[in-house]
Amino acid sequence: MAFLEFTRLDERSVIEYVKSVAALSSLLKLDDEDAATEKLTVKEIGDGNLNFVFLVSNSSHSVIMKQSLPYIRCIGESWPLTKDRAYFEAMALEEQGRITPHHVPQLYHFDPTMSLIAMRYLPPPHIILRKGLIAGIQYPLLARHIAHFMANTLFFTSLLFHSTLDHKRQVAKFCGNSALCRHTEQVVFSDPYQISQYNHWTSPYLDPDAEALRHDNLLKLEIAILKSKFSEQAQALIHGDLHTSSVMVTLESTQIIDPEFAFYGPMGYDIGAFLGNLMLAFFAQDGLVDQPDHRKAYKEWILETIEDTWNLFYKNFVALWDEHRNGAGEAYLPAVYNNPEVQLLAQKRYMTELFHDSLGFGAAKMIRRIVGVAHVEDFESITDAAKRASCERKALNLAKMLLKDRTKFEGISQIVSAIRQF
Ligand code: ADP
Ligand code: SR1
Ligand code: MG
Ligand code: MG
Structure with a gap:
């Protein structure tokens, strides 16, 4: 799948997505022979009101993928909200990260078509x-x-x-x-x-x-x-x-x-x-x-x-x-x-x-x-x-x-x- 138009991701398609983006594959060391054969695990961990958040991991690396849909998650499709919010989140992460890098997770990747952000996973005990x-x-x-x-x-x-x-x-x-x-x-x-x-x-x-x-x-x-x-x-x-x-x-x-x-x-x-x-x-x-x-x-x-x-x-x-x-x-x-x-x-x-x-x-x-x-x-x-x-x-x-x-x-x-x- 080429993800050329907006597609709602699920736990299966998020893996395909990660594999289709060189920067993300390399973060998860998918280009490394040993890791390439290893299974990626995905879990939707979003507990916020608005968006979907996937944790994608192999045994040694993890990345957070956050996708905005054109409505408010906790209410449903009856309350539309622009998915362009992901664009502003990406810009703000970048700007705030530049000013206070120790207090903002690093932005790895932003896809405006998919309203999708990849960022650093803040691991437990966070x-x-x-x-x-x-x-x-x-x-x-x-x-x-x-x-x-x-x-x-x-x-x-x-x-x-x-x-x-x-x-x-x-x-x-x-x-x-x-x-x-x-x-x-x-x-x-x-x-x-x-x-x-x-x-x-x-x-x-x-x-x-x-x-x-x-x-x-x-x-x-x-x-x-x-x-x-x-x-x-x-x-x-x-x-x-x-x-x-x-x-x-x-x-x-x-x-x-x-x-x-x-x-x-x-x-x-x-x-x-x-x-x-x-x-x-x-x-x-x-x-x-x-x-x-x-x-x-x-x-x-x-x-x-x-x-x-x-x-x-x-x-x-x-x-x-x-x-x-x-x-x-x-x-x-x-x-x-x-x-x-x-x-x-x-x-x-x-x-x-x-x-x-x-x-x-x-x-x-x-x-x-x-x-x-x-x-x-x-x-x-x-x-x-x-x-x-x-x-x-x-x-x-x-x-x-x-x-x-x-x-x-x-x-x-x-x-x-x-x-x-x-
Ligand atoms: P929403 O916009 O829907 O409120 P959030 O960005 O607050 O979404 O993320 C929802 C949840 O996903 C957070 O409460 C947290 O548990 C988890 N999460 C989000 N970003 C990260 C991250 N970088 N590292 C670890 N967990 C995260
Ligand atoms: C339906 S209101 C949802 C709220 O969650 C977000 O975190 C914002 O505070 C928004 O107002
Ligand atoms: Mg939130
Ligand atoms: Mg939010």
């Missing part, structure tokens, strides 16, 4: 971070690694580093990912605040809570502000779906996968996605064990990780800004960069706005996971519905408060104190 958080595993390097990934990918794709001409050129490369942006506009910023066939929640427990969202005009005003920011602000190349299932971890390694939603958008959307999902993990803990006290130390570790992630992000981002103040970046005039006092003021203003954006986007991401179309395993693995609803309600109430009052907060330690109060 697991999806969300699963590690559900299991109560502490990752001592997580905050440091994520802060490094976010500070570098966001700084080096912003106007703090680019000239305005370069920035526009980069923005143009990703602006075709509009269908995925539109999907986010619907499922994050619109549907949770109106009646939608896709919304669901832990009913009947959360029926009044879901209804209250639809009648809360102040909340709807705030979400409208964030939706505009998401749609209008080409601040940096963002991952666009940086929740805890887009991160694979071991105790030593942190890898960011699945950037198919990447585009030039507001930085706070990535930071908020990560912090908001840690907050969901925090509120799920009491439902995951018989006695709330059993996860007391673990909850403290999640809070520390929230605080460290923001603080280290801040430190890294500002350090990059200082280091490159005489570079091509055109966000500020040289006179600002070279006056330490004004530079400090510029940084303080920039970071304060970014902090408030991150809180708002993080809150929006929490709300959509409780009353919107796609929920999170953190809560879904709590089998007792009343217990699950009680955990979800705490997260929802915190998120509503953050969305409305985000500009009142001056630092991440105040957020941690607020979380403790719910």
Whole structure:
């Protein structure tokens, strides 16, 4: 089979595909005589919402093959979604991999006709971070690694580093990912605040809570502000779906996968996605064990990780800004960069706005996971519905408060104190 037109792959045809591409055959050493006779094994391991992921291996080598179909996997063909998302994922993997090679799996091959990506397999003990958080595993390097990934990918794709001409050129490369942006506009910023066939929640427990969202005009005003920011602000190349299932971890390694939603958008959307999902993990803990006290130390570790992630992000981002103040970046005039006092003021203003954006986007991401179309395993693995609803309600109430009052907060330690109060 020549794969000259789009074909949906299955566990059999993926082998034929791999054999038909020299770069992949050579990765799996199929050109080596001994290995050529050895059987390749294939397993579809996709557990995400959108795509199909095949692990292709022989006894010594493995490769991940990820294919996008023209619809959303977890819903089915009734919800079409462009398969061109694979193109944007490949471009983002390349760009983010260039900036932070230690935190992104290497892209081996991209086939636009087949909407197919081949990338490095992240072997066990790598697991999806969300699963590690559900299991109560502490990752001592997580905050440091994520802060490094976010500070570098966001700084080096912003106007703090680019000239305005370069920035526009980069923005143009990703602006075709509009269908995925539109999907986010619907499922994050619109549907949770109106009646939608896709919304669901832990009913009947959360029926009044879901209804209250639809009648809360102040909340709807705030979400409208964030939706505009998401749609209008080409601040940096963002991952666009940086929740805890887009991160694979071991105790030593942190890898960011699945950037198919990447585009030039507001930085706070990535930071908020990560912090908001840690907050969901925090509120799920009491439902995951018989006695709330059993996860007391673990909850403290999640809070520390929230605080460290923001603080280290801040430190890294500002350090990059200082280091490159005489570079091509055109966000500020040289006179600002070279006056330490004004530079400090510029940084303080920039970071304060970014902090408030991150809180708002993080809150929006929490709300959509409780009353919107796609929920999170953190809560879904709590089998007792009343217990699950009680955990979800705490997260929802915190998120509503953050969305409305985000500009009142001056630092991440105040957020941690607020979380403790719910
Ligand atoms: P989706 O876009 O459908 O969410 P993901 O890219 O998140 O797909 O991948 C789905 C799952 O496939 C992940 O949760 C992970 O278990 C597995 N996976 C994806 N990429 C890799 C990789 N490079 N190495 C190992 N496992 C991977
Ligand atoms: C039907 S919504 C599916 C969700 O999964 C992806 O990871 C994105 O977050 C998307 O909104
Ligand atoms: Mg995913
Ligand atoms: Mg995805």
